[in-house]
Amino acid sequence: MNESGKKKSDGLFIVGGIALIAVLVIAIKLIFAWLGAAVPPERLNPDLAQSQGVTEQMETDAPAFCPFCGETLHDSFRWGQFCPWCGEKIER
Known part of the structure; x- marks a missing residue:
């Protein structure tokens, strides 16, 4: 037991x-x-929130035309992409 x-x-x-x-x-x-x-996530990681603001600012001032051929680029075009008309890489 x-x-x-x-x-x-x-x-x-x-x-x-x-x-x-x-x-x-x-x-x-x-x-x-x-x-x-x-x-809030901004308070946990302030460096990340600041870098996102810089990235957004850099992306908004993308070129409106190709500096090589002069053709108009679409609104979603960003720096570092290739021109759809002449094929040149557009960098800052």
Whole structure:
């Protein structure tokens, strides 16, 4: 009888430990989800937010015409692409 009670106690101890680990994992995930929603990404990584602004600024002043052939370029054209008419790479 004593041995049977010990096995039952060990089983409850193992199940309780697994349940405790599961509850802790869920709690940690909820905490990180809350932090992700509460803190804006710009505050977490200000260098990245500043570099994105510079990239957007650099992309907006792309050329409107090809300096080699003079043809008009489409609105989505960016620096470093090739001219669709003459094939030259347009760089700054």
